[in-house]
Amino acid sequence: MASSHWDSAFVSKTTAEMLLRMPQQQVAVAAAAAAVTDFDSSSSLDTGTDAPSADGAMVRSPLSSELHESIKVQNQNQHGRVDHKRKSKDEASLGIRDGKSKKQKRPKGGLKITEELRSSSDGYVHVRARRGQATDSHSLSERVRRKKISERMKMLQGLVPGCDKVTGKALILDEIINYVQCLQNQVEFLSMKIASLSPVLYDFDVGIADCINQPQKLIMRSIPQPLAYVDQMNHLQAKAFDSGTTTFSQDEGSALQMGEQTQGFVDQIGFTNIRSIISRPM
Amino acid sequence: MSSRRSRISEEEITELISKLQSLLPETRRRGASRASAAKVLKETCNYIKSLHREVDDLSGRLSELMATMDVDSAQAEIVRSLFRS
Numbered sequence: 001m002a003s004s005h006w007d008s009a010f011v012s013k014t015t016a017e018m019l020l021r022m023p024q025q026q027v028a029v030a031a032a033a034a035a036v037t038d039f040d041s042s043s044s045l046d047t048g049t050d051a052p053s054a055d056g057a058m059v060r061s062p063l064s065s066e067l068h069e070s071i072k073v074q075n076q077n078q079h080g081r082v083d084h085k086r087k088s089k090d091e092a093s094l095g096i097r098d099g100k101s102k103k104q105k106r107p108k109g110g111l112k113i114t115e116e117l118r119s120s121s122d123g124y125v126h127v128r129a130r131r132g133q134a135t136d137s138h139s140l141s142e143r144v145r146r147k148k149i150s151e152r153m154k155m156l157q158g159l160v161p162g163c164d165k166v167t168g169k170a171l172i173l174d175e176i177i178n179y180v181q182c183l184q185n186q187v188e189f190l191s192m193k194i195a196s197l198s199p200v201l202y203d204f205d206v207g208i209a210d211c212i213n214q215p216q217k218l219i220m221r222s223i224p225q226p227l228a229y230v231d232q233m234n235h236l237q238a239k240a241f242d243s244g245t246t247t248f249s250q251d252e253g254s255a256l257q258m259g260e261q262t263q264g265f266v267d268q269i270g271f272t273n274i275r276s277i278i279s280r281p282m
Numbered sequence: 283m284s285s286r287r288s289r290i291s292e293e294e295i296t297e298l299i300s301k302l303q304s305l306l307p308e309t310r311r312r313g314a315s316r317a318s319a320a321k322v323l324k325e326t327c328n329y330i331k332s333l334h335r336e337v338d339d340l341s342g343r344l345s346e347l348m349a350t351m352d353v354d355s356a357q358a359e360i361v362r363s364l365f366r367s
Contacts (some may be wrong), residue, residue: 150321173298190340
């Protein structure tokens with residue numbers, strides 16, 4: 001993008017002052033934020049500008065080339081797209097670091113992009129500040145905050161399948177919510193299946209473990225105990241048993257119903273054989 | 283100002299964020315008031331990854347379970363009936 005868009009001299013100078021005053025991490029993010037447009041702005045710019053803070057680049061003392069390079073590397077990591085917007089010699093160019101970002105891509109060919117950009121830019125930082133938009137600390141931090149949010153939304157978009165086709169914060173959030181609920185249901189479903197098959201592995205509320213049949217103990221030996229989420233499992237089981245076969249169709253309700261009935265049976269007869277229990281009229 | 287337009291839909295955005303927050307395991311338990319959107323998004327990111335891991339783990343377990351069970355047993359039949367649904 002041509003540098004003509006930006007009031008580069010003024011902004012970079014102001015930004016530099018701001019940067020020097022703010023704590024380092026914030027500065028790094030601010031530098032990137034100052035250089036990028038808001039989430040609501042045109043998407044082309046947005047994608048280009050996002051995540052200067054993506055990968056944990058080092059935070060170092062001002063070295064213009066460092067900032068340039070690290071930003072480039074970040075962008076390369078983030079999207080493989082070139083962002084020619086932010087290089088700075090004037091700015092306190094720090095390596096951008098946003099420790100919370102968890103991009104997994106590694107800089108491949110990042111240097112290549114950097115080279116190309118270096119040659120194309122005139123060595124000045126082209127940071128973007130809207131006309132009339134103040135560069136005071138409030139706006140700057142607000143921009144930083146928005147940038148952070150936007151960058152994390154991008155990450156989530158990458159995680160949630162089918163989300164990258166959606167535009168607009170609200171829609172994306174909607175998709176994310178649906179997806180999380182979907183995953184939660186999936187986890188619950190799977191754990192129910194497993195629990196209903198091997199009651200010996202889990203501590204049912206009714207203490208089925210006490211009445212377990214020998215064959216099931218064999219199964220237990222071959223499968224490691226789910227230590228991580230036994231509590232969650234208890235919660236799930238209690239919920240499922242209380243609510244009945246809500247998540248299952250009637251056809252396969254047999255297994256869950258078996259579980260429910262098991263609760264009653266165990267107390268009386270013990271869990272001798274799943275088949276005998278299943279064969280009872282439901 | 284350019285931010286005026288976003289203000290209008292800002293509310294639904296924040297509403298969505300809090301709805302998302304309610305899904306997250308941490309905030310649900312503590313009943314914390316609204317955390318910052320950035321934090322919520324980050325937590326969501328981690329949560330989704332952990333859910334992925336959990337699903338993979340559970341699926342692995344389930345298939346292991348299927349493998350170890352006697353093919354003719356009643357238990358295997360139950361499992362098969364589950365998958366038929």
